[in-house]
Amino acid sequence: MRNGKGTVILDKTPKRGFSTAEFRQRTAKAQVQMAKAGCAGLLLTSEHDVRYFTGFHTSFWQSPTRPWFVFVPSNGKPIAVIPEIGAELMRRSWIDDIRTWSAPSPKDDGITILKELLLPLSRKCARIGVPKGHETSLRMPLGDWECLLAALPGLKIYDATDIVQGLRMIKSAAEIEKLGHICRIGSKVFSEMQHIIHEGMPLEEVFRQFRLTAIGLGADDAPYVVGAADHQGYSDVISPPSRRPLQVGDVLMVDSGSTWDGYFCDFDRNWAIGHASDKARRAYDVLWRATEAGIAAAKPGNTCRDLFLAMSSIIAEMDDCGADIGRLGHGLGMQLTEQPSHAAFNETELKENMVLTIEPSLSYGDGLMMVHEENIVLGSTNAELLTARADLELPVVV
Amino acid sequence: MRNGKGTVILDKTPKRGFSTAEFRQRTAKAQVQMAKAGCAGLLLTSEHDVRYFTGFHTSFWQSPTRPWFVFVPSNGKPIAVIPEIGAELMRRSWIDDIRTWSAPSPKDDGITILKELLLPLSRKCARIGVPKGHETSLRMPLGDWECLLAALPGLKIYDATDIVQGLRMIKSAAEIEKLGHICRIGSKVFSEMQHIIHEGMPLEEVFRQFRLTAIGLGADDAPYVVGAADHQGYSDVISPPSRRPLQVGDVLMVDSGSTWDGYFCDFDRNWAIGHASDKARRAYDVLWRATEAGIAAAKPGNTCRDLFLAMSSIIAEMDDCGADIGRLGHGLGMQLTEQPSHAAFNETELKENMVLTIEPSLSYGDGLMMVHEENIVLGSTNAELLTARADLELPVVV
Known part of the structure; x- marks a missing residue:
């Protein structure tokens, strides 16, 4: 609010968080774009993309130790694949399907759970979206990413940068x-x-x-x-x-x-x-x-x-x-x-x-x-x- | 300092930054490890690794827009490949060889400069180190990484996680x-x-x-x-x-x-x-x-x-x-x-x-x-x- 003199009057503090309806809508919009692009799902690894679809909000991302994954399927709610330490907080979100492991586990930091989740799609030679373009980066060890791809030889990776950024640009x-x-x-x-x-x-x-x-x-x-x-x-x-x-x-x-x-x-x-x-x-x-x-x-x-x-x-x-x-x-x-x-x-x-x-x-x-x-x-x-x-x-x- | 009663007395504030001798030593130690691993260089993309070898210290990394690269060769000082906006700050560091481009440039965010730098190594089928293990992530678009590798077909990528983390563990x-x-x-x-x-x-x-x-x-x-x-x-x-x-x-x-x-x-x-x-x-x-x-x-x-x-x-x-x-x-x-x-x-x-x-x-x-x-x-x-x-x-x- 401005009082006409260029000074700002602090307003009432808004409510924290978002309604479930909002997450439902974000997900539905993503699913429309995914259908257009022929994607059977989106695999997300960054703090912002994970938060956008789940509401999972923690400073704990400042620690580089643990990767966090969200898979947005072509239908239904996103699926969280996350370290057990985040399960309590994720359970407070609108997400139902939360799959966890005891992290850190350098030999298998969520990779087996991701493989199980994505194997049916790999068998169908499906395409999944991963943001890999401008202003994105893969927030997981590159070596783990390479292992995951090697274990899912049928999977086709589509650059989902435009899908995710396109949604996030409109507030x-x-x-x-x-x-x-x-x-x-x-x-x-x-x-x-x-x-x-x-x-x-x-x-x-x-x-x-x-x-x-x-x-x-x-x-x-x-x-x-x-x-x-x-x-x-x-x-x-x-x-x-x-x-x-x-x-x-x-x-x-x-x-x-x-x-x-x-x-x-x-x-x-x-x-x-x-x-x-x-x-x-x-x-x-x-x-x-x-x-x-x-x-x-x-x-x-x-x-x-x-x-x-x-x-x-x-x-x-x-x-x-x-x-x-x-x-x-x-x-x-x-x-x-x-x-x-x-x-x-x-x-x-x-x-x-x-x-x-x-x-x-x-x-x-x-x-x-x-x-x-x-x-x-x-x-x-x-x-x-x-x-x-x-x-x-x-x-x-x- | 503790006064024996469990309370802490604030000491004099230390000096900010590090001496050039310290960066020289970090680089020399990395080069010893690189030689053992048969690496002709290290390619670094994360804020912490870049800062560790150059002293380049800015909150600007909070913006995901621009990638920043440092290449540590087998001999001599690290080489910075960075957006022009960081050139002034990097020039205050001990680094001499600073190669810049006007970023953001989504079609070529530093990739041509990196290719030129690494092409001689690719021609020799040399091995370079990139941290790709536990607690690391590649801080650049995955698509750009794939382009870079495709343009440097002779280059072998060695997982340099242990080299970099091994050094950084000892303060x-x-x-x-x-x-x-x-x-x-x-x-x-x-x-x-x-x-x-x-x-x-x-x-x-x-x-x-x-x-x-x-x-x-x-x-x-x-x-x-x-x-x-x-x-x-x-x-x-x-x-x-x-x-x-x-x-x-x-x-x-x-x-x-x-x-x-x-x-x-x-x-x-x-x-x-x-x-x-x-x-x-x-x-x-x-x-x-x-x-x-x-x-x-x-x-x-x-x-x-x-x-x-x-x-x-x-x-x-x-x-x-x-x-x-x-x-x-x-x-x-x-x-x-x-x-x-x-x-x-x-x-x-x-x-x-x-x-x-x-x-x-x-x-x-x-x-x-x-x-x-x-x-x-x-x-x-x-x-x-x-x-x-x-x-x-x-x-x-x-």
């Missing part, structure tokens, strides 16, 4: 509510940071204060905090913090991904310390207007390429190459970055209920670069901001 | 210093939590206070906070928090992994709210003594299996199956859990400078379980605690 009302909530928290954090940042504060302390403020204001966590500060501007946007104190003449940028109930916001803000150079002010103004152009172009029917070109045409006022970030924004959801990418190569059609970042960047000489970012949701005719829009001019803190 | 002095620092911070957090936790506090708020306290006391982040609280005890150890308020008669467990400069502590603590049942007290006592037995058995020359058996023999006083967690502790370092696993199947010899968790668990009826955990470093003859030892008896908070 449900409940997902949008969660994303809106964390974007509002993120906006409030940046608005507080304006009063916390000061000359002499080490960059490391800026990051620490950001995290404390985000968690204090209701984020579950702030796992992604990167940024930079340097004289007249910065040249890198993915670094961990140094202990260098902020100095008059610096431009500071903090980019952040905070989470609530497993959903991310992802946006950044810039500040000048004490005063700003004309060039930095101009870069900021160009990016502010490029963001406006991006938001205006973000409507159903346009493509990611259109969005990219709309931003690029403004960025070109100051920089005709663009900072080499490779794209000008992306999808947002359970991951800090999701499909689609706003890039010249991407003809993905924008659709209602996509949640996107609008993220123009530019280089403005002497190795300096600047980035801007907002988060939006697409309605039926136009985009709505989920973040409180950045100040019109590069804000100066003292 | 350097600088790594132990970082691990000690974050364990001291973690200990201080738990000691503060004792005063923060109270009847009526929702579990979600316990987690939030844990994170705030950890970051406030100097952790860079507290990415792993899980736990449970329920009447007389808990039955699950990997769940996100509920909003259920703590009640008299609950046993609360918080397990946590906080980080400093990319290194984790990983340990838990238990508390009874108001009062504890005799059974919960007894479970706690058994686990406290099992931990002692584990620490005593953790010495060079013994194996992980010895460590497991030492703990199991005490656990058997109350539970002869063990809670089905699959192991009783593990290695600790850049990841929340690393090799080795303390399990009956694991004959890995314990060595000086391993950093380990000692993590006995048991079931004590009615579906209830309890876990304990401490972090230790192995000296030449015995283990030293990195964490302030848990109270001798189940602490009661009101």
